Amino acid sequence: MIKKYTYGNPFFTESVVASFEASEGMPEVGTVNLDDGFSFLYDMKAEDAVYGLGEANRGINKRGYKYISNNTDIPNHHEDVYSLYASHNFIIISGERTFGLYIDYPSSLVFDIGYTKMDELHIFCDKADLDLYVITGESIYDIVKQFRQMIGKSYIAPKFAFGFGQSRWGYKTPEDFAYVVKKYRENHIPIDMVYMDIDYMDHYKDFTINEAFGDFSEYVEELKKENIRLIPIIDAGVKIEEGYDVYEEGVANNYFCKREDGSDFVAAVWPGYTHFPDVLNPEARKWFGGKYKLLTDAGIEGFWNDMNEPAIFYTPEGVCDVKEAMREFIDKDESVDDVWGIRDMVADLANNAKDYASMYHNVNGKMVRHDQVHNLFGYNMTRAAGEALREICPEKRCLLFSRSSYIGMHRYGGIWTGDNKSWWSHILLNLKMLPSLNMCGFLYTGADLGGFGCNTTRDLLLRWLALGVFTPLMRNHACLGTREQECYQFEQIEDFRHIIGVRYRLLPYIYSEYMKAALNDEMMFKPLAFEYPEDRMAVNVEDQLMLGNEIMIAPVYTQNAIGRYVYLPEDMMLVRFKAEGDIEQTEMKKGHHFVEVPLNEVILFIRKGKCIPLADFAECVADINTKKLQLLGYAGSSYQLYDDDGYTRECNLKMSRVIFNN
């Protein structure tokens, strides 16, 4: 059951598609106080766990920390970080009373989940203008399903997007991209996509291609012949440059975000000074989305939207203040406070709250200050693309994912979890985010495998890939200036071929489970707690996940480990993809196990009485023979396989067939 409570005058975020009558009075759980903004208090019991928040830091169980919904370009995901790139305000409290809460509020919102007081859940924000949904149900999972139905169907990616992709900030010329393709293909490491980071553009101008490419559509076509799709990045900021059509059209039609005085808001990002398309304005959104056609016309079938928190490096106003402060500093006998003051002031130019408070949207003719709707920008930039692509290519799905998001965006695209690091702890963070993202409708998702920032190591990449084998988005991506981390850069390339090869062999299963989750409003990845709520041990597992209805995954995420502990909440079949290609299946009993996992192996666990399909090795998605599948798992079981052409927009579970493991 879903009850909606409306406070003040909420901004219409369109995150919820179902409509609900607002209930009167107080919610039956917790205490709402409107004396000073909005505050929701709930006394947690000692054993209560809290799930959700989508892309958020820390555990599967969110208890014991503080989280702030405030979309931020933050490349350093330390344990103490409160805000990441996205705001997904849905949580479930599980315990004596189990219920879900969705707070539809697009500005800064704090979830203090037993951080300040060990047993207190406190949700609060400055303005009491929001919709609160309280969801009760038969189980945690029932609540998730109700929520998912309320927010609408998840985006469905084309099948090629389930292949492996290589990315790196720094690829610039056709030769750069061709080299990557050549190395993967000649080493027989499967791959379907090469991502184009900002340097493919002409001076970072959206919807342009740098001159090195010559005839871009010809180049796109050439790579497609090798079953490689190029996936360009699109940034939020439109370069200010006379003669650049996107800029000129935007200015002429008032499609950019404004300052209070009505002039176009200016912020520096990669191209230098830019304007932001006002994606909260339906007309501007339509216009900006239409620009993607410049690239689809060249044969492009997928995009990633970036910098759409929106990130701001600095504004002219901020720089002006800094220069004034520098003038004073120059004339001073500097003290420690002076030096640190100027240092912090320059560092704080980026993503400064003051700038977000001086930017405006035109929402149906009304000026809305950006900071009051901040968390909707990435959502609506991706919505712009999603809506446009549906018109541009009505006959087929396009790949689309975003860095920043809010619930509602899950209907238009996926997300990657932003600029992580080559840290072992980020493998685990990647795993922990998967179910919470699924709870919020984000199914097409994954992290930068191997880590974006910092220098990776061979073993880190291999272990991370062995998790990435299971995530819909499987991409190796790294930052300019870091160690080169394409799989062919390392010793014993056959290990990489093997691990990514396992992904391609499992792809029919992964695609099938993804599609079922999308079409049935299910979670593809679940915490064990959702499947085995009565098993106290399972409920507390933070480093294993259920994938679909058939398998459990338990990746290794520590360096120099020979294996890891795994808890089996029921009897399961350990499947081991050995480096030489052999597959070993071992029945294991419910309980605790130490499982050895060499660096070049992938393991998974099949639930009792289940089986999964396995294809032959292939080097690209198009070459996977879904007619020729073997089954792994328990004899006498069956599996319902969903499959399709990989691009039709009209998907239906009737397209699935049952296959038997005799």
Added chain:
Amino acid sequence: MIKKYTYGNPFFTESVVASFEASEGMPEVGTVNLDDGFSFLYDMKAEDAVYGLGEANRGINKRGYKYISNNTDIPNHHEDVYSLYASHNFIIISGERTFGLYIDYPSSLVFDIGYTKMDELHIFCDKADLDLYVITGESIYDIVKQFRQMIGKSYIAPKFAFGFGQSRWGYKTPEDFAYVVKKYRENHIPIDMVYMDIDYMDHYKDFTINEAFGDFSEYVEELKKENIRLIPIIDAGVKIEEGYDVYEEGVANNYFCKREDGSDFVAAVWPGYTHFPDVLNPEARKWFGGKYKLLTDAGIEGFWNDMNEPAIFYTPEGVCDVKEAMREFIDKDESVDDVWGIRDMVADLANNAKDYASMYHNVNGKMVRHDQVHNLFGYNMTRAAGEALREICPEKRCLLFSRSSYIGMHRYGGIWTGDNKSWWSHILLNLKMLPSLNMCGFLYTGADLGGFGCNTTRDLLLRWLALGVFTPLMRNHACLGTREQECYQFEQIEDFRHIIGVRYRLLPYIYSEYMKAALNDEMMFKPLAFEYPEDRMAVNVEDQLMLGNEIMIAPVYTQNAIGRYVYLPEDMMLVRFKAEGDIEQTEMKKGHHFVEVPLNEVILFIRKGKCIPLADFAECVADINTKKLQLLGYAGSSYQLYDDDGYTRECNLKMSRVIFNN
């Protein structure tokens, strides 16, 4: 067997006390190349593990990453950090061939341990002026013992220093300190020390007390009546201020580090511009050490030396360059590169290599450029104090520990592992450093419990304290501006009283094992690999340690965990200190176990056939009744207890007695 190889003209670091004839020719392991600086290469076997490096990042097994010996004031100990506050150039390669390497070289030195190439150990530095020691022996542990004998006996702390201490940057007045004492005492949480961070001084001037204190010695005496010792910080930089005697004496006698032109080198730290005492100059060292008497005369019995990498916030020369760059920046139409350029330039003022290259020491009349001996500064600052304190208080031990260090300093004081964070991962990092620090002679050591930077949480602090129960230095310390984390700031204070109470009950054992390790050149904390080298599982355990000869520890280091997996390499007795005060002993079999550990319990494992002494609860070290001990563990076993008055400098294992567990 120890073989010494001398290359070029090594700087005499005095880290080694034994003398060795230099061997001719190539070492029998690895390949030395002197073509371009110094390079040592060794082909590791797939199964080789590498131990050591003292205070260093990452695992107990150091394989798979890169480490740079370059003492750095670095508060952010991320996984990707190569250098911390200390340089401890001792490693052991364990495998088909097992041997130790000590590279006595006081400047920047790289250990690439299978990072660039998976099987290659590569040690290198710019200048081939160093001593290389190759140590072979019967076992890993035999090599450690030989090394420890070669570098001389470890510092021995007074017994009170094994009590619990509270610290926070921000305590300033007598009232601040008295309040901490009052809250601990009235809540009956055991405590012996309150640490004085920089604000106790008069404008951060070393060896001064701010005026709020009035008669400081009276105040010190007053707290001692409550069995509380104040432990002041001493920073490396001496404030430049006319009329400040330490400054004036230093200038008059040329006791400060110099610029190339012979003027006193100037660097800003907390007091603003300062000079650094030239602790590599024996005369200056003696002078600086003598200053500690100003505080011991007031009754002070312990010190922590800080900022002695030495940290530099900026220099006048650096600021001058920045101001020049600012002038140019102000006149520019700024680009992204301009803004980031100036941002980075200001940020890079701190700990800048250019500054370290323009500072000089007077070593026996010879000017030595600081960057060539950089890693010796903290060592010699602490040596200054240690040598002086031996003269000032010949009759009793003083507490002394340092942030920065080099091997050799272990003879003069302990270390704490610097400015960590309130991160769960730092509990594990704390654990992993303990045995490697012990390998290098550092026995009196510990981390800032609860985390120095960032906001702690109640559960994090409790779990970290439950590890701190076992570390010689047990201190809760936090940074200005973070959440207050004294134990009385949290709910259910009884849990803190209990956990710290367990420390005091175990203190006779911890002190005894520490003393045995110090007097016998043993490790107090060992990786399981050192005790059970034939047990493949034990060899790979990275989150448990052996403590002394009797126990194994296995702290919980993840949030919301109900327990953890523990590997028992032999049958052991699980001892559980329950919150209500009960002690539960359970025999457990060799093998894998999941052990539940509530937040308010401490567990440890006693090895088969062993026992350990346990005192009654006490609120300060002086009140621990070592005559009234019970024994935990296996019936029929015995324990050799070392005990003494806690301050005598002439310690001897003859002072130990055997007690029987009947």
